Amino acid sequence: MQATRSLSQKLIRTGTALLVVALMSIGLTLWVTWQLEGGAAAVNEAGRMRMQTWRLSSTVMSGAPAVEVLNLVSNFDSSLDLLRAGDPSRPLFVPWDDNTRAQFDKVEALWKVQRGQWLQESAVGGAESLQIAATLVEAIDRFVLTIEQQMSRFTAILNLFQFVMMALAIGAAVVMLFTGYLYVINPLAHLREGLRKVESGDFATRVEVEGQDEFSQVAAGFNGMAQRLQQMYEGLEAQVEAKTRHIEAQRSRIEALYEVSAFLARADSIEELSKGFAQRVRGVMKADAVAVRWSDEANQRYLMLASDCFPQDMMEEERSLLAGACACGNLRPDATTRVIPIHAHAAAPMRHCAKAGYESLVSVPIRLQQRLIGEVDLFFRSPVSLRPDEVELLDALASHLASALEGLRAAALEREAAVGEERALLARELHDSIAQSLEFLKIQVQLLRTATHK
Template sequence: MSTRIVVLSGVALAFVLTMIVVTLLLSWQLEGAGAAINDAGSLRMRAGNVAIALGEARAGRASAIDTQVALLDRTIANLKRGEPARPLFLPDTGAIREQFDVVSITWRELLKPTIEYDESRPAAEPLAYLTYLPSFVEQADGLVRLIEQENARKTAWLRRSQMALAAMACVGAIAIVYLLYLWFVLPVQRLEDGLARIKRREFGARLPVDTRDEFGHLAHGFNRMAKELQSLYQDLEQRVTYKTAQLATQNRELSALYEMTAFLHEPHDVETLCRGFLTRIMRQFDAQGGTVRALGNDDDTLHLVASEGLSAELVDAERCMPANDCVCSSAAQAGLPVIRDMRRHAPKQPAELATHCGKAGYAAVAAFGIVSQDTTLGSFSLHFRHETAMPGSEVQLLETLGRHLGTALQNHRLAGAARQFAVAQERHLVAQGLHDSIAQSLNFLKIQVHMLDTAAQQGDLGEVREIVPLLRGGLEESYDDVRELLVNFRTKLGSGDLRRVVEDTVTRFERQSDARVAWRFDEAGGPPLPPEQQLQVLFILQEALSNVRKHAQASEVRVEIENARDFRMLIEDDGQGYENADIAGRGEAHVGFHIMRERAARLGAQLTLEGEPGRGARVALWLCASERQAA
């Protein structure tokens, strides 16, 4: 392209310069010819001046004849040799040169010799110079006419050259514009059209490569780019299709995982949990049958927990099996997935064991372990009546679901164990309460009954009359203790019910004892305790008031509860008190104090028990904000 531009510019410049040089040369020649016309025309005047000077010289007057002759000689000489500086030169044609030679010879050989002859002749005789002068003038006129004709011809050529220059300028401009269109505009338009087609995702667009210049290289590069884009776009479409399918699969897997996780977190018994799990994975993976099996306590047997889609004969045959007999057993033992074609059995495996599912019409069985924290709890299986190839993502999803099921079963077991532990703890507290109240009262009644029997055998009526009121009082106290324990253990609290239940407890205490109670419940901006913590606080209050009623013989009791950022409870009485060292030495023997400490430990609270003989006792409970649970 650069070569084309340089050549085109050089040709245009050379043509223009040539035309300019030609016109300048013609103008210069015309100017020189015009000067020659003037000088040639002056020959007639100078020849006439010479004749006048001769006449004056013969009449005796002073004349400049030599000067006039010299001027005429110089004019002829200038016409002959020309003067480029003026410019002055005769047109270089044969006719003009011949006519000039005639004029020059006529002057040099005819007119000029007669000047000296005429100067020496008398004035009365006619001048010989005048004889030849008309011929010289005529010849000079002929020379002028020839120069003027040549000048007119050159003027016509100048006009024609100027017109040709103008025409060539127009043609050249059109040619240049056309060439520029072919060389620049058309390739750029093709490139723009190609880019527009690429923008419309027509990656099959190609540009014609007609030249080997820069635009040819550009078109070739464009075609290569379009080809690569076409290949990449086709590959991108395939990738997008693949990624879309992959995302759809992942979405289905996530949906199945979310649905299964939500279901496994619902409160269900084990059989419902396993059956719901099995139903969902069979629907997700288009299985025609399935089982969930749990390892026995000895890890040697597999027990069928739930099944779907299996015949009654197959369920009966595999309800309980050794842990090393089939596909499900292999998955349960290793905790790894096992996928097997049931139409072929392993060479070392007994045919009757390998074809249980095969005889039932299943073509393939996939078994996966039920695992929780690296502990295998059992296995679940999917049964297919057609050949099934599970990709790695589905196998990984089923393994994950197996771990979720294992976690749910393990949580179910742990929740059952926690409930049993809570029941055992509550039974322990009940036993302690019975021991502290009912058991001691019954022991006292047993002693009184033994004494009553002895007095009756001895006939000591006075002793009998003394023992009977004691028995009646012991029975009434035991009845009150039993009723109080029943009320305490049946107490249920909701969030925000603590004030009401504390008021009921204080009122009941006032009915059962002679002590006056001053109590205060201050809601100091603290959040309400959850029901579990409220219940433990209430049990501590009930136990403290029960101890006051049984042992303190107090006349006044003060109960203060403050629910601020920290929770505080204080129970004080003015009873007979006790020795702190004596209580500390008895340890767990004092069941009431031990029960309160256990309940405070469940709360995560600090419990302070203080007493002084003759000056009452004090129970203080402090639950800091960091140990409070959300209501």
Template sequence: MPFSVTLPSLRQRLSTRIIVSSIVALLVVLGMVCWTLWLSWQLEGAGAAINDTGSLRMRANRVAVELLQRNPEHDQLTRQELALQAATLLRLQQGNPARPLFLPADARIRLQMQRVHQHWQDLHQAALHALAGEPADTYLKVLPEFVQEADLLVRMIEVDNASKTNLLRLSQAILLVIASIGTLAMIYLLYLWIISPVLRLQDGLRRMATREFAVRLPVETRDEFGVLADGFNQMADELEGLYQDLESRVAQKTAQLANQNRELGALYDMAAFLNQPSDIEEMCHGFLRRVMSQFSAEGGSIRVIDPQADNLHLVVSEGLSESLEDSEHCMQRDACFCGEATQKPVVVIRDFRQLPKPELFHCARDGFLSLAVFRVMSGEEVLGTFSLHFREQREVLAADAQLLETLGRHLGVALDNRRLSAKARQLAVAEERNLVAQGLHDSLAQGLNYLNLQVQMLESALKDGRAEELQEIVPLLRMGVDESYQDVRELLLNFRSKLEQGELQAAVVDTVARFRRQSGVTVALDVNDDEGAPLPPEQQLQVLFILQEALSNVRKHAQASHVEVTIRNGRDFEMVIRDNGRGYQPEEVAARAERHVGLHIMRERASRLHAELKLEAAPGAGVTLRLILPWQERQAA
């Protein structure tokens, strides 16, 4: 049975855990990096402050030197140094984050900066008084205190920088530890979340491949791997159930295949039997025996429909008593179950005893308990039925019923083919009889009519005693008898002619040689039969008949001394017969076409070949006959 799995929720998904842990690790790393960057920025600003604070001492000493020298030319430089000193103090107090330059955010340092600024105010006033001409003693007196306070400020900033430097190093060490621990934790989590479940799934598949269908995977989580493990377990349950039931299924399938093979064998044997040459009764007997043997039936019959009287006629039967055959040799189509089967595909009677009044049925009275009737069909036409009789209660399975229906169709096609073959043979016999009648009319009938006239003249001459006429009539009678004899020989020869494949050339040579002996006319024969494929025997025979009829007409009517026969077997087949006889007027022959039976016979034979027959003639110029068989009409030899 199909199994189903429940998808994990968003919080339970493995992808959610991986994304959340990755985001947490990223935030921690970014925080630490930002913290170290901030410390570096603080150290850089404090370092700039240390430099500027140191420059305060340098400039203060330089102003002292200038004031002691009392050089009026340097007063302007002194004032510039004082202005730069004031600007430096202002930068230190206000700071410059862009440089960066600023004092550490420490109250003691800020207080010290105020002291430095206060001393600078005193020092700056003393410097201005000295520039105004007063003694520089006051400046020199205040200067050490200012320098001392500036040095203290520098040391305080350096101490603060040292602590921040240590904090930066500690932060970097913590970041390194976090990176190492985070990497190990991520490796462990990936092993726990992904690698371990994959390994368990791989081991389960390996054991499953060795037909260890009892293996199950632990379902420890509700994430994707938990869903996979649950699905694997359900699949294992299904496979275990299937494998446990596999033997019975294999046996069942084997039995089905064996049954199908028996059915195919039965169909093949029946088709081979039905295709063997035999008459209808023999074929029906063989069919019925094989079907009864295949299905263990004790009796059977085959009936065909008479469409004129709407009756069913018994053709053959096996295992039925004479009384049953006599009573059911002919029945109405609606009289019994055999007729009912012509209206529906299958009629099955499992037990006659379960029917009302079973004694009314001849089969039941004959000792049969079960009956199965099937239609005999050719295409969509119902030709009849065949029945199987059982002396025990019998149920026909659906597969057996289908096989029997198929066998009924095979029998119907075989019966139809036999009937069509019989009709084809009758038609061929009728056509050949027609040609024989035409040949007799054209040869023997005319010759006998001529002899009849001569006999009448002979009787009249004998009665009147005209001896001179007797001497003239007797040679004419002999000549008429000889011609009739020759006609009979030609007809018998035509009737007996039979060719196999490749014998046309030899038959043509024999026909031309016989014509030379009978007529004394010289014949030029030119046969080229090597370029094209050989004609099949039936077409060869029709070509030979046309040649014989044409030469017979030359002997009887042409008064020729020379005949040419040319045969070319290339892509098209062509035969040309040309004589140098007296010829004829085509219009006159066309007007009396019904009287020229020989010409009519040749055209009928050419029509059978699907060939074209052409006649070219003129009075005193002989006759040329052309037989052309296009390559499209050639049959496979």
């Protein structure tokens, strides 16, 4: 699999390619300009040679001293040497090609022939001098023409490269814009759209990851962040939901405790108290039937105080239940609230419950100051399991029931004690009244006896 270049590598490669093309264009333009400047200087020097030719002809025709003619010939020789060798410092150089080289060779060959003629001691005639000068100037003109043709080609090349550079500048701008859009603007737009969706609460948003460049790494990081936010949000929702359920369960327990406590506080009799308690516990626990049993002092027999939705035949059979005769009423001193599965078989402890269709029994011991005084039995027609908060609720309800029953018993004992005290008071008053009456009768008898003796 081909490795994906990073964004910096892509931008560096693109910029380097454009820079190389620009440098090549600039270098070529400078080279063409250098050729044009050197050619222009060469044309200028060739023009000086024409001027020197006509000046030499004029000097010879005027009969000037030989030294002056020699100086002019030396100047012409220097111009030829300068054109042949060039001068980079000016710059000056001939754009050589075959045609230019051939024309320069003709000028140089013609000058070698005419140079001796100009240096002869016998002066050249006027007409001949003009003819020689015209021949050399014509050769120089052809040489200049070849240089100008070369310069024309270089000028055309320069114009072409200027057009190419303009096209390259436009192309480079387009390439940079496209590269910026492809590698920078478009990924940023996708990231911005993803951020907008995440800000609106859509944590399932993901950004497409293409390649392994910097923006792809940022997109992968964004996707990881969005996934973690989604997990945290879902976890938070689950926690809030669980907390809400817990609070609702606590509220229901508190409400049930308050309702049962309020009922137990205003109940006037054991029958009313136990019956109402059975109804309310069945509603709170969604049980199919409830039975409230009270044990004797020795915990050998359990008496059914009240029931709710309990089958009539079972209620008649279990109204007074011996300890151990059934799963109900079989509590040890350290018994706790527990779930007893009811199996469909004919065993004595379970046959009545199984016959009635019950599958689970919840036994809740009733204690008063660590003393076992009874139990609450909840019957279910399906398998059940109790949560710790439900066990705690049942234990609290059973404790409230025990306190309420003990309160009713204490109130009954208090009323009985008050009646006893009232009876004792009446007996004392009656005793005193009878004693007084007897004492009075005794006095009357003594008086009668005394009266009889007299």
